[in-house]
Amino acid sequence: MEVMGKSHSITGGIYLVLDPGMEQELLLNKLSAALAAGINVVQIWNNWSAGIDKLKWVEAVAGLCNTYHVPLFINEEWQLLTQCQGLQGVHFDTIPTNYKEIQQTVGRPFLSGITCSGNLKTVEWAYQHGFDYVSFCAMFPSPSAGSCDIVMPQTVKQARGMTNMPIFVSGGVTPENIALLKKETPFDGVAVISGILSAGHPQQKVKEYQQALAAV
Known part of the structure; x- marks a missing residue:
């Protein structure tokens, strides 16, 4: 399998989060x-079923993502980067206090991203540590983002x-509220779970998101 590194x-686009x-x-x-x-990034959420072979x-x-040259992230469980070369990155929910140790243990270049919620100190930390992106959750109420506080557009603008x-x-x-949100604050992409995975026709739903992003 081809290995993609750092x-x-x-750059942005559609970031699909998979629910295992x-x-x-x-x-x-x-x-x-x-x-x-044509989604741009994939992440595996750490919502594992009991007994699953991770x-x-x-x-x-990873086999599917590699075929389309789309980077694959794992949520939190960075140790899997040492076991699966098809993983290109890790997404953290909070600031990892042992990030330097993680880099040394993984032993190869990898992509990093982090959820900031409404905390601009997390944005600053990610920038200082060379992260590849930041994510704000949640902009609107959502079943998939139940653990996230609502983030004000002004916070994203400050970031x-x-x-x-x-x-x-x-x-x-959603494709329907992207235009309104874009008027209030700048962003480069959207992270989606149920908006695509719950759709009867995911390919069509992806195109709707793409059209909404391109129109603003």
């Missing part, structure tokens, strides 16, 4: 359709003044 840059709690065959079919439609599951997803890192927004973001 040189695989993140879904039935695997169904999820892989939806992922395949979304990849064919490495086998990750490798199945843009602090850094040129790509900014993703998530939590209830």
Whole structure:
């Protein structure tokens, strides 16, 4: 399998977060359709079912993402980077106090991103540590973002003044409300779970998100 390293840059677009709690065959079919439609980044959320073989599951997803040259992130569980070369990055929910140790243990270049919620100190930390993007959750109420506080658009606007890192927004973001949100604050991409994975036709839903992003 081809291995993509740090040189695989993140610029924005559609960031699909996979829920491994879904039935695997169904999820892989939806992922395949979304990849064919042109999503830009994939992350595996750490919402594992009991007894699941994580490495086998990750490798199945990595095989699909690699075919489309789309970078694959793991949520929090950075140790899997040492076991699966098909993983290109890790997404942190909070600032990792042992980030330097993580880098040394992984032993190869990898992409890094972090959820900032409404905390601009996290943005500053990520910028200082060379992260590849930051993500704000949640912009709107959403079942998938239940643990996130609502973020004010002004906070995202302040973050843009602090850094040129790509900014993703998530939590209830739909093709219908992207235009309104874009008028209130700048961002580079949207992170989506149920908006695509719950769709009957994921490929069409991806195109709707793409059209909404391109129109603003």
